Amino acid sequence: MELTFELAEKVLAAQPFSVLLGTRLTAFGDGAATLELTIxxxxxxxxxxxxGGVLSYAADNAITFAGGAALGPDVLTGGFTIxxxxxxxxxxxxxxxxxVHAGSRQATCTCRLLTFAGATDGFDHSADGSTDKGTLCAIAxxxxxxRR
Structure with a gap:
């Protein structure tokens, strides 16, 4: 079964810890996933x-969702470093x-963790119309x- 954006949103909504943090899935598919949460x-x-635990959670979950985009919905984190x-x-x-690479049973993924100072839509809307590209604070x- 293919993991669609809609199914991925349902998976995220079924995770009590993700609900507690208010995590949102903002992009999904083609071997990638983006999660956001309001600080x-x-x-x-x-x-x-x-x-750091929140950063680790976000990296772990985003990596697993990206891997699920490549391998299907029945996946688990095998391990990660941050x-x-x-x-x-x-x-x-x-x-x-x-x-970065996916076989039939395993995917290797990278994750960039960025923070944004301004609006909670991910862009700092300045008076001059420019946007904040974010501050890279961690990589994983x-x-x-x-699990098949």
Whole structure:
């Protein structure tokens, strides 16, 4: 069975932790997936930055959705690593994952985690009409395995 955007949205909605965080699927298909969540005060750590656990969750889930776009809906994370590049702050977190290589049972994916300072639609709409391209705060790589 192919994993469509609509089915992927239902899968995300069936994850209680994703619902708790308010995660949204904003792009899906062709071996890629993008998840977004609004950065709230209750998701920050003691220094006022987005907690690393939230970044890890977003990377893990985006990687698995991207892998599912290539392998089908019955997949699990096989493992992943994350590198934190700078403190994550802003109003929106975006996790953009893509499949680098997929076989019949396993996909290797990368994920870029970006924060946006402005509007929660992912673009900082400035007075001059320019948009914020986001701040890269972490990168991740992982494998996704089919359960068949």
């Amino acid at each position: 709230r005060e209750d998701l920050l750590q003691q220094n006022g930055f987005l907690h 590198s934190y590049l700078r403190p994550a702050r802003g109003r929106l977190l975006r996790a953009e994952a893509t499949v 790589q992982g494998t996704v395995v089919a």
